[in-house]
Amino acid sequence: MSVQPVALRDYSAVPTQTPRKGGVRITDVVKSYGAAEAGVLAVDHCTFDISPGEITVVVGPSGCGKTTLLNAIAGFHSISSGSIYLDDELLCGPQKLKAQPGPDRIVVFQNGALFPWKTNIENVTFGPIMQGLLSRAEAYEKARDMMADAGLRGIEHNYPGEIASGVRRRVEIVRALMNDPKILLLDEPYRALDSLTKSVMHEALLEIFYKSRVTIFFITHDLEEAIFLGHRVVIMTTRPCRPKKILDIDIPHPRDYSVLTTRRFREFMDETAAAVHEEALKAFTAGEKEH
Amino acid sequence: MAKAFALRAISVLSGDDFWRGIVSIAVFLIFWEVGSRSQALFGVAFPWVSQVPPPSAVLQELIVLVQEPSFWISALLSTLRVFEGFLAAMVIGIPLGLAMAVSRTFYGITFPVFEVLRPIPPLAWVPASIIFWPTQELSIAFVTFLGAFFTIVINVIGGAQAIDVRYFQAARSMGSSTWDIFRRIILPATLPSIVVGATVGVGITWAVVVAAEMISGGGSAGSMGGAAGGGVGFFIWNSYVGGSYTQIVAGMISIGIAGYISSAALRKIGKWLTPWLSES
Numbered sequence: 001m002s003v004q005p006v007a008l009r010d011y012s013a014v015p016t017q018t019p020r021k022g023g024v025r026i027t028d029v030v031k032s033y034g035a036a037e038a039g040v041l042a043v044d045h046c047t048f049d050i051s052p053g054e055i056t057v058v059v060g061p062s063g064c065g066k067t068t069l070l071n072a073i074a075g076f077h078s079i080s081s082g083s084i085y086l087d088d089e090l091l092c093g094p095q096k097l098k099a100q101p102g103p104d105r106i107v108v109f110q111n112g113a114l115f116p117w118k119t120n121i122e123n124v125t126f127g128p129i130m131q132g133l134l135s136r137a138e139a140y141e142k143a144r145d146m147m148a149d150a151g152l153r154g155i156e157h158n159y160p161g162e163i164a165s166g167v168r169r170r171v172e173i174v175r176a177l178m179n180d181p182k183i184l185l186l187d188e189p190y191r192a193l194d195s196l197t198k199s200v201m202h203e204a205l206l207e208i209f210y211k212s213r214v215t216i217f218f219i220t221h222d223l224e225e226a227i228f229l230g231h232r233v234v235i236m237t238t239r240p241c242r243p244k245k246i247l248d249i250d251i252p253h254p255r256d257y258s259v260l261t262t263r264r265f266r267e268f269m270d271e272t273a274a275a276v277h278e279e280a281l282k283a284f285t286a287g288e289k290e291h
Numbered sequence: 292m293a294k295a296f297a298l299r300a301i302s303v304l305s306g307d308d309f310w311r312g313i314v315s316i317a318v319f320l321i322f323w324e325v326g327s328r329s330q331a332l333f334g335v336a337f338p339w340v341s342q343v344p345p346p347s348a349v350l351q352e353l354i355v356l357v358q359e360p361s362f363w364i365s366a367l368l369s370t371l372r373v374f375e376g377f378l379a380a381m382v383i384g385i386p387l388g389l390a391m392a393v394s395r396t397f398y399g400i401t402f403p404v405f406e407v408l409r410p411i412p413p414l415a416w417v418p419a420s421i422i423f424w425p426t427q428e429l430s431i432a433f434v435t436f437l438g439a440f441f442t443i444v445i446n447v448i449g450g451a452q453a454i455d456v457r458y459f460q461a462a463r464s465m466g467s468s469t470w471d472i473f474r475r476i477i478l479p480a481t482l483p484s485i486v487v488g489a490t491v492g493v494g495i496t497w498a499v500v501v502a503a504e505m506i507s508g509g510g511s512a513g514s515m516g517g518a519a520g521g522g523v524g525f526f527i528w529n530s531y532v533g534g535s536y537t538q539i540v541a542g543m544i545s546i547g548i549a550g551y552i553s554s555a556a557l558r559k560i561g562k563w564l565t566p567w568l569s570e571s
Binding site: 101103126 | 475
């Protein structure tokens with residue numbers, strides 16, 4: 001019931017079926033910590049769009065403030081000024097600096113935040129049961145289907161601590177999707193994984209994306225990951241963070257790992273590597289000064 | 292069932308740890324036996340150990356003791372006091388610790404008082420508690436309670452405050468109410484610390500109950516009645532007054548065993564309560 005009869009990777013067949021949701025407009029957002037003058041500026045007049053039904057990847061050096069932006073969308077932290085809209089509805093703005101967290105925007109955290117005291121399926125069914133959307137039995141049935149779909153059959157009743165970290169991340173994405181979010185917010189979810197596991201995870205994520213068409217906002221400091229996954233890549237300056245360069249990656253979807261060796265991919269890498277390196281260098285020297 | 296038990300017995304018996312344990316206890320006993328008989332064996336008194344009755348004599352004493360009802364009454368009395376004090380410490384300590392961890396206001400009001408009272412050794416409370424409480428029994432139970440209480444509260448606070456903020460954020464995003472967060476995040480996330488606090492606390496409880504019984508004269512039941520039911524602490528004290536050194540050591544060993552059983556039982560319960568922590 002959950003798998004469409006349409007070929008999984010037939011990207012062109014799906015888009016217009018359902019109205020796309022999950023578009024985010026970030027306008028002139030500023031975030032500073034501490035008092036106005038002595039405070040640290042984390043996000044500096046940041047403006048860009050996350051298009052609905054697409055993967056938007058933000059690349060920037062560690063600690064540049066990109067997570068701050070994600071937390072503002074999720075409603076975990078307030079902004080100082082500017083505004084953020086989700087599908088033309090105001091999430092946060094001058095009158096209401098902190099958005100309300102909600103199941104329409106689910107975060108998949110850097111080191112994972114599956115509840116270790118719940119089994120995988122209890123984790124996956126947490127959202128719909130909490131929101132009273134599904135009965136326990138219905139939630140379990142849906143969870144079993146979705147987990148099987150994501151290649152997670154057989155670990156339903158294990159605890160997260162008993163499975164490999166790559167698998168854990170997949171469970172967490174399924175837990176997020178169970179809430180039927182408008183947008184998935186991924187905060188360097190594959191940071192701690194080795195590069196082989198990472199490459200498998202990238203393809204798995206794309207597959208989930210092609211099936212669900214959920215809007216994805218993805219944060220990373222890995223340029224290759226960004227270009228491989230993204231429809232759009234936003235390169236951030238080092239702290240305070242501001243878009244330095246926005247690229248539309250015209251490599252057609254569906255993509256798989258053969259893309260990495262294509263000329264177009266290398267061209268994008270060449271075009272952006274200098275900009276990213278420059279910011280990383282700035283971040284590094286700034287860090288040297290601080291310590 | 293029987294087969295599973297047999298398999299488990301075999302795996303325990305063939306484990307290195309099991310044999311290391313046997314060797315360790317055996318060496319300890321041999322050292323003790325030889326040491327305490329050193330005057331007779333070598334003509335030289337081994338310092339300290341030669342003052343202690345040898346394990347063989349203690350064992351004989353224990354065999355005699357376990358056949359006497361009064362010994363079991365003492366053991367039962369102490370066990371009951373430990374149980375009362377420990378239970379009260381859990382029932383009061385866990386909610387208090389959680390409240391202190393959850394509410395900054397409550398924490399601000401209560402923590403300073405808590406921190407002033409905490410370093411006071413439970414035994415320092417004995418005289419005051421004899422004055423405060425109407426019966427000896429209650430004062431001993433109160434001191435026992437204090438022994439476990441502070442350890443449990445400190446562990447609960449520490450555990451609850453160390454909960455990763457991402458769990459709260461994730462739960463909030465997925466539509467949890469404040470009560471849901473308390474019930475489904477804070478409580479299970481603190482459970483491992485509660486188990487640690489309880490396991491450590493019950494050990495302290497045994498240490499405290501024995502000393503309290505010694506000081507207070509064993510409670511109302513045994514104030515003049517010899518070893519007839521003042522608790523294990525009173526039993527040991529009484530043996531000392533009566534000059535029976537083998538009984539003193541036998542009493543000490545029974546406390547060791549009782550403490551070990553209590554901690555092992557709590558570890559077992561803890562493991563059952565926190566199945567996600569056992570790697571298998």
